[in-house]
Amino acid sequence: MQFKTAxxxxxxxxxxxxxxxxxxASVYHPTKVSYETLIDEELFETSGIxxxxxxxxxxYGILSITNIPDYLDHKLETYQYLHKCAVDSHATRKHSFxxxxxxxxxxxxxxxxxxxxxxxxxxxxxxxxxxxxxxxSSKLRWAVERAIVAFSARLGASVLxxxxxxxxxxxxxxxxxxxxxxxxxxVKKGEHLEHxxxxxxxxxxxxxxxxxxxxxxxxxxxxxxxxxxxxxxxASEAASxxxxxxxxIERKDGSRLVVDxxxxxxxxxMLGDGVNQYINPKVSREGYSLRATPHALHMxxxxxxxxxxxxxxxxxxxxxxxxxxxxxxxxxxxxRRLMIDASLSGNDQDSIGCASSSMRTRxxxxxxxxxxxxxxxxxxxxxxxxDNQFGGVSEAYCASENKTLACVDxxxxxxxxxxxxxGAHYQPMCYDNHDHPPTQNQGNHSGDHH
Numbered sequence: 247m248q249f250k251t252a253x254x255x256x257x258x259x260x261x262x263x264x265x266x267x268x269x270x271a272s273v274y275h276p277t278k279v280s281y282e283t284l285i286d287e288e289l290f291e292t293s294g295i296x297x298x299x300x301x302x303x304x305x306y307g308i309l310s311i312t313n314i315p316d317y318l319d320h321k322l323e324t325y326q327y328l329h330k331c332a333v334d335s336h337a338t339r340k341h342s343f344x345x346x347x348x349x350x351x352x353x354x355x356x357x358x359x360x361x362x363x364x365x366x367x368x369x370x371x372x373x374x375x376x377x378x379x380x381x382x383s384s385k386l387r388w389a390v391e392r393a394i395v396a397f398s399a400r401l402g403a404s405v406l407x408x409x410x411x412x413x414x415x416x417x418x419x420x421x422x423x424x425x426x427x428x429x430x431x432x433v434k435k436g437e438h439l440e441h442x443x444x445x446x447x448x449x450x451x452x453x454x455x456x457x458x459x460x461x462x463x464x465x466x467x468x469x470x471x472x473x474x475x476x477x478x479x480x481a482s483e484a485a486s487x488x489x490x491x492x493x494x495i496e497r498k499d500g501s502r503l504v505v506d507x508x509x510x511x512x513x514x515x516m517l518g519d520g521v522n523q524y525i526n527p528k529v530s531r532e533g534y535s536l537r538a539t540p541h542a543l544h545m546x547x548x549x550x551x552x553x554x555x556x557x558x559x560x561x562x563x564x565x566x567x568x569x570x571x572x573x574x575x576x577x578x579x580x581x582r583r584l585m586i587d588a589s590l591s592g593n594d595q596d597s598i599g600c601a602s603s604s605m606r607t608r609x610x611x612x613x614x615x616x617x618x619x620x621x622x623x624x625x626x627x628x629x630x631x632x633d634n635q636f637g638g639v640s641e642a643y644c645a646s647e648n649k650t651l652a653c654v655d656x657x658x659x660x661x662x663x664x665x666x667x668x669g670a671h672y673q674p675m676c677y678d679n680h681d682h683p684p685t686q687n688q689g690n691h692s693g694d695h696h
Contacts, residue, residue, distance in 0.1 A: 274503035276310040277302035284396040307517040307539035314512045317389045323382035325475045329444040329553040330375035335368040346448015347458045347545045356438040393513050402429030407530035414567040435564045445554040447545050459543040467520035471558035473507035479553050489554045496540040622653035622674045644676035652677035
């Protein structure tokens, strides 16, 4: 008889003095669990890994998944072309941090359903780097999605009582099809926001720098990310060396740990504030709770010839699910819209959805469109994209036709997007308010990614 074996390692740490920071921090090596162990219920239960799995998520809120099928080559190829494509792509957003670090970001999303993976709209058909990036990243994203599904199914089965009723309820007018009985339902029917980042260090002396991105927890249920690699910004070699000494998490006692990601860490799962909002209140294990992980980025390199390339995927709850902490029965989609509006108006109310008023909470997509861009279905459309992909629609052109530039459902050319409903069929077009009275409230500004 051939016995299966589970792949995992225990927690370990040691104290080192970091030369790039102004404090000491212990090194944390995340608990590792193989993809095979996650998808095999019997192997998970008999291998002895479950206590370590639960300890990692309860004490640290972070876990490493290894040996994901059809993954490594796509990861390396995606990271090889990420920076070069970000330089070429018209979809790229640029942000400069106080420490001089410059970040280039390409954003996209995956929606529920078979064809839910949305592409990045580069609008640069002649870019060989973006063509190679798109091909590799699409395969990487599918592999990451499978791993998230496997993790969510195993976590839900380990900590939740399936007989206690749905994990989340949909709005009253929705059908039972839209109820969310299990953690896996929440994950599969939620929206996944995705970012490809390239960080290049600034000229500020390393010893005098603060954190590039300060300590915060993420708003979603979890974020799954591929550990960063360092890529040569001028050569064509593949990115292969892990970015070291720059990613920190905070423990319950307030001390900080620098996380050491090895080459065998395929995918990192890190829990967000969603576990406090709707998972922990329904945990069936007495005295146990999941930890939303406070984390920070401290760029450890000022080498402008190398970029820290990174891909992350935040899992948000279904927008039509009611937030159980809302006194007025607001859905997660409605609350997210309030946070976006507050951010745009300069009245950023961290109390909406935050675990603590003293902890900054961010969403993966927090960033406003520029004044010359149009916001539709969580995308910022540049003038060139509107011109090339949508027949030259613009506010000026629509006004000349006595119409309004709007985000409209292409199935009926009537329904306006209300910023929360799912549907990639919403696109920018000229809308006649007189011929078609709006059936949804239209929002026309930014998304919110960091």
